[in-house]
Amino acid sequence: MSWESVLPNALSGGAPRAAELPMDSDAFAGFYERSARSLWAYLARVSGDPALADDFAQESYVRYLAAARPDEGEVAGRRYLFRIATNLLRDHWRRPRQASIEEIPEEFLAASATSAQADSQAVLGPALAQLRPRDRQLLWLAYAEGYSHREIAEVTGLAAASIRLLLFRARRKIARLLREQNPKGGEL
Amino acid sequence: MSFSPCNREKEVAELLARGQWPQACTPELRAHARACRSCGDLVAVILAFQSARAQAASAAKLGAPGALWWRGQLRRRNAAVERVGRPILGAQIFALCICALAAAALAVSQARHGLHWLAWLAQLPQPLSLHLDALWPFSLSSSGAGLLVLIPVLATLALLSGLVVYLASEKQ
Numbered sequence: 001m002s003w004e005s006v007l008p009n010a011l012s013g014g015a016p017r018a019a020e021l022p023m024d025s026d027a028f029a030g031f032y033e034r035s036a037r038s039l040w041a042y043l044a045r046v047s048g049d050p051a052l053a054d055d056f057a058q059e060s061y062v063r064y065l066a067a068a069r070p071d072e073g074e075v076a077g078r079r080y081l082f083r084i085a086t087n088l089l090r091d092h093w094r095r096p097r098q099a100s101i102e103e104i105p106e107e108f109l110a111a112s113a114t115s116a117q118a119d120s121q122a123v124l125g126p127a128l129a130q131l132r133p134r135d136r137q138l139l140w141l142a143y144a145e146g147y148s149h150r151e152i153a154e155v156t157g158l159a160a161a162s163i164r165l166l167l168f169r170a171r172r173k174i175a176r177l178l179r180e181q182n183p184k185g186g187e188l
Numbered sequence: 189m190s191f192s193p194c195n196r197e198k199e200v201a202e203l204l205a206r207g208q209w210p211q212a213c214t215p216e217l218r219a220h221a222r223a224c225r226s227c228g229d230l231v232a233v234i235l236a237f238q239s240a241r242a243q244a245a246s247a248a249k250l251g252a253p254g255a256l257w258w259r260g261q262l263r264r265r266n267a268a269v270e271r272v273g274r275p276i277l278g279a280q281i282f283a284l285c286i287c288a289l290a291a292a293a294l295a296v297s298q299a300r301h302g303l304h305w306l307a308w309l310a311q312l313p314q315p316l317s318l319h320l321d322a323l324w325p326f327s328l329s330s331s332g333a334g335l336l337v338l339i340p341v342l343a344t345l346a347l348l349s350g351l352v353v354y355l356a357s358e359k360q
Contacts, residue, residue: 032253032256037245037250038241040245044244050247065261066267144240171229175233
């Protein structure tokens with residue numbers, strides 16, 4: 001292993017060579033334009049905190065760029081980005097109480113007042129705020145992003161075999177909450 | 189809770205994913221979705237999530253990608269510097285330990301050869317003292333030339349040890 005490959009221009013202070021990077025700045029700008037809104041939407045809706053979503057979206061891209069991984073195409077890159085964001089959320093939820101995410105009461109993790117105000121017009125916001133964080137993640141990835149069970153397993157780190165059942169239960173729960181909010185129901 | 193998804197869910201989900209619900213939906217499938225709880229839930233949930241996604245995506249305030257790109261490169265470089273520095277630090281610590289050991293051994297050895305200010309070291313109990321003089325030829329041990337050979341040998345040993353540790357950790 002040569003010094004040049006380990007330390008790309010770090011000591012000389014020059015610009016990094018394009019061949020060593022997963023993508024150059026123009027390619028990244030395009031990728032960012034295509035993926036940033038959906039990533040932000042995921043973070044904002046799942047966390048219930050738009051300010052946190054701003055921070056985590058930026059951090060996700062910085063980690064994505066800093067990671068030494070081969071360029072596997074945009075779809076895989078996007079999935080990797082969502083995985084970083086999911087891990088950031090999980091770390092954030094674990095931090096305050098040093099407890100497992102599954103043990104944290106739902107009320108504690110419910111959307112903040114700021115986001116509740118923002119969601120006041122939306123149908124989904126209040127229902128989503130009553131779910132566990134993991135259920136929010138699963139539902140968003142499946143029904144907003146359209147990820148398959150295998151892709152959701154890759155993003156969340158859960159076992160692929162359990163995604164189907166977890167998703168089914170989460171869907172039942174949110175459908176019930178949506179019906180309670182809107183008893184007349186939408187036109188199918 | 190029973191886990192009994194409907195076998196028409198896939199059909200419903202595909203239409204919803206393509207944004208063709210309910211326009212491209214047959215009346216029979218639509219009637220089924222009204223009657224089937226599983227498909228009804230699926231339609232309600234997907235429509236709500238698609239609407240929420242569109243709403244949230246339009247509310248996103250995106251920063252400049254250029255700034256993020258440079259932050260990413262900076263972090264990448266810092267990680268590379270740290271990665272390179274780790275084995276060097278290990279080698280330095282190892283070399284320092286070897287030098288300290290060599291210096292201690294030298295001090296004990298010289299105390300036995302007449303340095304009075306170090307004479308107290310010679311008074312140490314036998315198991316703690318080292319018999320380094322047994323390692324080199326008799327002709328050298330009796331003269332001051334022993335010191336001239338010992339110091340470069342120990343210094344070389346320390347340097348080589350550090351180099352070996354560095355190369356070993358760099359491969360890992």
